[in-house]
Amino acid sequence: MLNKTQTVLFPLLLAGSLITNPVMAQLDDQSDNQSSGDARADERNDDSWGDDSWSEEESSVWNGFIEAGTGHRLQDDPALDEEYTLADIRVRLETSGFHNDNRYSLKADFYADGIKHGMRADLREASYSFSATESVDIKLGQQILTWGTGDLLFLNDMFPKDWQSYFAGRDTEYLKAPVTAAKASYFGDTASLDLVWMPDFTSDRYINGDRFSWFSPQVGQNVAAPAGKIDAEEPSNSFANGELAVRISGTVNSNEWALYGYRGFQKQPNGLNALNEPIFTRLDVLGASMRGNLGQGVANAEIALHMADDSAGDDPLKPNDQFRFLLGYERELLPKLTLGVQYYLEQTLDYTALESASASPYHPAQYRNLYTARLNYRMWQDNLIWSLFSYYSPSDDDYFIRPSVSYRFDDNLSMALGGNLFGGDNPHTFFGQFEDASSVYGRIRYAF
Numbered sequence: 001m002l003n004k005t006q007t008v009l010f011p012l013l014l015a016g017s018l019i020t021n022p023v024m025a026q027l028d029d030q031s032d033n034q035s036s037g038d039a040r041a042d043e044r045n046d047d048s049w050g051d052d053s054w055s056e057e058e059s060s061v062w063n064g065f066i067e068a069g070t071g072h073r074l075q076d077d078p079a080l081d082e083e084y085t086l087a088d089i090r091v092r093l094e095t096s097g098f099h100n101d102n103r104y105s106l107k108a109d110f111y112a113d114g115i116k117h118g119m120r121a122d123l124r125e126a127s128y129s130f131s132a133t134e135s136v137d138i139k140l141g142q143q144i145l146t147w148g149t150g151d152l153l154f155l156n157d158m159f160p161k162d163w164q165s166y167f168a169g170r171d172t173e174y175l176k177a178p179v180t181a182a183k184a185s186y187f188g189d190t191a192s193l194d195l196v197w198m199p200d201f202t203s204d205r206y207i208n209g210d211r212f213s214w215f216s217p218q219v220g221q222n223v224a225a226p227a228g229k230i231d232a233e234e235p236s237n238s239f240a241n242g243e244l245a246v247r248i249s250g251t252v253n254s255n256e257w258a259l260y261g262y263r264g265f266q267k268q269p270n271g272l273n274a275l276n277e278p279i280f281t282r283l284d285v286l287g288a289s290m291r292g293n294l295g296q297g298v299a300n301a302e303i304a305l306h307m308a309d310d311s312a313g314d315d316p317l318k319p320n321d322q323f324r325f326l327l328g329y330e331r332e333l334l335p336k337l338t339l340g341v342q343y344y345l346e347q348t349l350d351y352t353a354l355e356s357a358s359a360s361p362y363h364p365a366q367y368r369n370l371y372t373a374r375l376n377y378r379m380w381q382d383n384l385i386w387s388l389f390s391y392y393s394p395s396d397d398d399y400f401i402r403p404s405v406s407y408r409f410d411d412n413l414s415m416a417l418g419g420n421l422f423g424g425d426n427p428h429t430f431f432g433q434f435e436d437a438s439s440v441y442g443r444i445r446y447a448f
Contacts, residue, residue, distance in 0.1 A: 063448060064092035071169035071441035074421075078436070079213035079224040085420075085439045086169040087114025094125075102130040115168075115211055124178050132184075139183040144176045145196060147247055147258070148302060149289045151374060152389065153344055155304035155324045156260035156287040158245060159196075160267060162205040167212060167420055167434065169441025177205050191250035198243040201235045203280060204267040215433035217362045222433060232269035232278040241265075255292030260304070261285065271309070272317040281309040281318050297331025313350025316357045321349040330374075336382075340374040362428045365395040383408045387418075391431065398424025398431035415444045 071086030090111035097104055107125040112118075127141035145159040152175070154161070165174035179202045186193040207214050208231075213224040235241040243264030250257055262285035269278035287304035306322040313320045324347070330340035346368040348354065355363070370393045377386045384407050391400040404418030419440045424432025 061097075062093060062095045064094050065445050065447040066091050067443055067445040069169060069441065069443040071420075071439045073436070074438045074440065075436055077213055077222070077224075079222045080436075082115065082211075084115060085167070085211065085437065086441055088112065088170070102128065104128050122178075135187050137185045137187075139185075140181075142178050142180050143183070144178050145181065145183070145245075146176055147194070147260070149258075149291050149300035149328065150302060150326050150344075151328060151330075151340055151342060151372065153326060153342060153370075153372065155302050155326055156262070156285060156289070158243070158262045158264060158267065158283075158285060160202045160204050163207055164205050164211050167207070167437060169418065169420060169439060169443070171416070171443070177202070191248055194245075194247040194249070196243075196245040198245075198264070199239075200237050201241055201243060201265055201280070203232075203234060203265075203269075206230075206268045212434060212437045215428045217360060217428065222427065222436070230269060230278055232280065235265055235280055253292075255290060257291075258289045260287040260289070266308070266319070270319050274317075283308060287324075294329065295331070297329055300326070300328045302326040313353035314357055320351070320354055323347040323349060336378040338374075338376050340372075342372040344370040344372070346370070367395060369393060369395045393429070393431065396424065396429035396432070397426065398422075398429045400431045400434075412447050413445070414447070415442070417442045 067088070067090045069086050069088045069090070071084060073083050073085060076083070088111050090109055092107070092109050094105075094107035096106070105125050105127050107123075109120075109122040109124060111120050111122070113120050123142050125141075125143055127139055127143045129137065129139040132138050146157055148154060148157045150157075152172075160177040160179050162174050162177040166172070179198055180200060181196050181198045183197075184195045209224045213222040215221070216223045244262070245264075246261045248259045262283070264283060265280040266283045267280075269280050271279045271281035273279050284307040285304055286307075287302065289300065289302040291298065291300040293299075302325070304324045306324065308319045308321050309315075323345075325345040326342060328340065328342040330338060332338050348364060348366055348368075351366045370391060372392075373388075373390050375388045378384070379386070385405065387402075387404045387406075389402040393399070399422070401421040402418065403421075404416060406414065406416040408414040417440075419438070421438045422431050422434040423438075424435065426432050427435070
């Protein structure tokens with residue numbers, strides 16, 4: 001049976017707690033460059049990343065891309081007999097159009113996965129949007145949702161993520177996983193309200209031992225499939241188990257503000273039932289964010305309180321409550337050269353109760369500090385983009401560095417090269433456990 005510390009480590013060791021819940025905005029499909037915030041103007045049309053706005057003249061036109069990608073480990077992983085992290089041939093098909101004043105959108109990927117050895121399909125979007133009134137928009141169906149102010153960090157964004165794709169070397173677009181939801185948006189004169197109802201629980205696509213090994217506190221080392229694969233039973237489909245997310249947002253003197261709420265489940269199986277089987281425990285989240293101009297750049301701040309199933313913190317099978325805090329700043333240093341930095345704090349509450357209930361040597365830090373830095377440089381009319389995104393945790397003494405370069409030959413053909421470099425002094429920390437997953441990757445894409 002996992003003790004309290006092991007249980008709290010479970011989400012870290014599965015792949016979400018690190019980057020667990022600061023916030024995100026839209027990505028450029030050509031690179032890992034991401035601007036973040038709560039701006040409402042673009043979101044009225046669509047919440048997915050990198051989506052182009054569709055005009056009526058473009059209605060019902062099919063397009064997409066063909067992409068080949070490969071990623072190779074920089075060292076062997078003793079727990080896995082696999083030298084590649086990525087081996088994909090992918091076809092994207094998408095269309096969008098209007099039926100009267102209502103908009104529909106369809107986006108799907110079909111790909112051969114050389115790691116899992118089979119054909120796969122991923123329905124990224126199948127949605128229908130309409131205006132219920134002059135002030136209320138409704139969007140129904142499969143869609144990608146995101147909100148918050150962080151850059152590749154998520155405090156209040158409790159929509160599903162795909163950590164396997166993120167670590168494998170796929171486009172950063174794939175970090176956001178689709179979900180079936182109903183979204184209602186009210187646009188008022190002073191504030192806007194977004195309500196998202198997800199009738200069926202959708203977990204993260206978390207690290208489960210079949211593509212990347214993860215550190216198991218039960219055995220004290222990294223494990224992988226089949227023995228180490230996590231096969232958790234998700235909450236049953238019922239009205240009571242549906243997920244609800246709400247956001248109220250507005251602007252005051254050019255500063256964007258937002259309040260958030262979420263009622264649902266942890267996105268990764270970081271608890272255990274009485275049979276020592278991994279489970280998704282209940283989770284409530286309350287938070288707030290601000291974003292605005294500061295000096296020659298843009299600053300953002302965000303807070304979130306994650307209220308877990310074990311409010312007292314003394315249940316060895318469930319995670320503790322957490323307080324999360326984020327500060328960020330981005331500015332252009334030189335023409336075409338931008339720098340973004342962030343500080344993230346993750347405080348585990350009821351820490352004394354955790355230590356009392358645990359005899360494990362793998363104690364998480366009570367205050368987990370994390371710094372990120374993003375450096376982007378665009379050249380040759382923005383056709384060549386150099387990017388470096390790095391995470392460093394002084395409390396865990398580990399890191400994750402993501403260098404990349406992308407080049408667009410013309411409107412159709414582009415390529416990207418990059419790496420995912422992990423390291424740390426201890427194998428049980430979030431980044432340290434993935435040291436043997438360090439890799440280099442390459443992708444080439446033809447858009448049509």
